[in-house]
Amino acid sequence: MTRSAAIARLLRQWQTGRMTRRELISRLTALGLSMSAITALLSACGGSSSSNQSNSASGTQSTEATAKPSPIARGIPDYVDKTKLAKELNFFNWSDYIEPGLLDEFERIFGVKVTQDTYDSNEDLLAKLQGGATGYDVIVPSDYTVSILIKLNMLEPLDYSVIKSISNIDPNNLKPYYDPENKYSVPYMWGTSGFGYNTEAIKQELSSWKDVFEPQPALQKKIVMLNDEREVIGAALMYLGYSINETSDEALAKAKSVLMQQKPAVLAYTSNNQTDLLVSGEALLAHLWTGNYIQAHNQKSTITYVIPKEGCTVWQDNLCVLKSAPHKYTAMVFIDFLNWPEVNGRNTNYIGYASPNKAAREQKLIDESMLNDPKVYPPQDVWQRLQWIKDIGEATQKFDRLWTEVKTA
Ligand code: SPD
Numbered sequence: 001m002t003r004s005a006a007i008a009r010l011l012r013q014w015q016t017g018r019m020t021r022r023e024l025i026s027r028l029t030a031l032g033l034s035m036s037a038i039t040a041l042l043s044a045c046g047g048s049s050s051s052n053q054s055n056s057a058s059g060t061q062s063t064e065a066t067a068k069p070s071p072i073a074r075g076i077p078d079y080v081d082k083t084k085l086a087k088e089l090n091f092f093n094w095s096d097y098i099e100p101g102l103l104d105e106f107e108r109i110f111g112v113k114v115t116q117d118t119y120d121s122n123e124d125l126l127a128k129l130q131g132g133a134t135g136y137d138v139i140v141p142s143d144y145t146v147s148i149l150i151k152l153n154m155l156e157p158l159d160y161s162v163i164k165s166i167s168n169i170d171p172n173n174l175k176p177y178y179d180p181e182n183k184y185s186v187p188y189m190w191g192t193s194g195f196g197y198n199t200e201a202i203k204q205e206l207s208s209w210k211d212v213f214e215p216q217p218a219l220q221k222k223i224v225m226l227n228d229e230r231e232v233i234g235a236a237l238m239y240l241g242y243s244i245n246e247t248s249d250e251a252l253a254k255a256k257s258v259l260m261q262q263k264p265a266v267l268a269y270t271s272n273n274q275t276d277l278l279v280s281g282e283a284l285l286a287h288l289w290t291g292n293y294i295q296a297h298n299q300k301s302t303i304t305y306v307i308p309k310e311g312c313t314v315w316q317d318n319l320c321v322l323k324s325a326p327h328k329y330t331a332m333v334f335i336d337f338l339n340w341p342e343v344n345g346r347n348t349n350y351i352g353y354a355s356p357n358k359a360a361r362e363q364k365l366i367d368e369s370m371l372n373d374p375k376v377y378p379p380q381d382v383w384q385r386l387q388w389i390k391d392i393g394e395a396t397q398k399f400d401r402l403w404t405e406v407k408t409a
Pocket of ligand 1 (some may be wrong): 097193
């Protein structure tokens with residue numbers, strides 16, 4: 001994520017009431033903006049009022065400090081049948097997982113208004129879909145959740161006469177274990193789930209899940225864990241030397257005891273403000289997805305990221321269309337659009353995850369600093385200690401129970 005993108009993100013958080021004006025000013029100062037630049041920025045976003053209510057989002061990008069990303073310079077491709085386009089599309093996505101201006105670009109080019117709802121975990125997505133949520137067209141499940149949704153017969157086969165931009169995807173990211181023919185899924189972003197910490201506050205080098213699960217006294221109430229049962233229980237299992245997909249009662253009892261012992265040191269289980277807590281200093285160590293690290297590091301350069309020596313999750317999130325989607329054709333067009341190299345480049349630079357879009361990488365549409373960061377694109381030797389989460393079927397109930405017990409203890 002570029003500095004401009006980090007500034008735009010902070011402004012958006014302020015405008016949507018997720019950050020006070022004071023916090024915003026302190027974060028912008030930390031990013032190196034002078035007080036006069038901040039004053040200009042705030043007035044461009046709706047004046048110097050102390051209100052942190054929503055203002056026009058486009059205002060956030062109208063100043064020099066938040067250079068507006070280039071518009072997408074293409075029209076509707078020949079292979080899209082305009083007469084089949086709906087007027088609207090409903091996108092169900094993880095929070096903070098798309099550069100918001102891209103939804104406006106899709107509307108400008110195709111005349112389709114995209115409404116986005118968000119979730120914070122695969123389990124949240126599944127619970128909402130299985131609980132009868134309707135109306136969604138495009139969703140973004142991770143690997144093992146694609147397996148579950150295929151099993152539940154909830155996904156629509158993709159139409160590659162429209163999703164031509166599949167050709168931009170790196171073959172290494174295609175034909176994944178959970179959908180070997182990419183019948184139902186196109187890779188969106190991928191990454192790992194390690195931990196980040198502030199090297200200014202923690203001087204010694206951390207390299208193990210032990211540092212997370214048996215924390216030093218300085219980390220009391222200073223640790224944030226993802227609010228994600230497969231990730232957190234999985235990390236405890238790996239710390240104990242088990243596979244991330246282990247389901248035996250013995251292993252799960254041990255994992256529970258690791259998590260219970262860690263709990264007094266945990267400030268929060270959250271998957272939507274872990275970055276902010278780490279940047280603000282309220283947390284000194286946080287269980288993170290790679291993009292959270294990039295976002296945090298761009299705001300505070302002393303924040304680093306660790307893929308623990310015991311290993312961690314590698315994951316891939318995917319664009320899928322629901323069988324129940326009311327606007328299936330438009331959903332295919334939207335997936336095609338998201339994989340245009342210039343769209344993926346803009347998106348990747350903003351959200352900070354590893355991109356499967358080889359064309360965007362080769363056309364240098366992604367920031368070099370991210371492409372060259374081994375924490376984002378791990379080298380081959382690190383891959384040996386990465387594990388994919390798999391669908392564990394009925395044993396999911398054991399994870400659900402354990403997770404509730406830990407969180408409510
Ligand atoms: N803020 C968006 C985060 C998306 C992360 N998805 C990763 C899931 C890994 N289990």
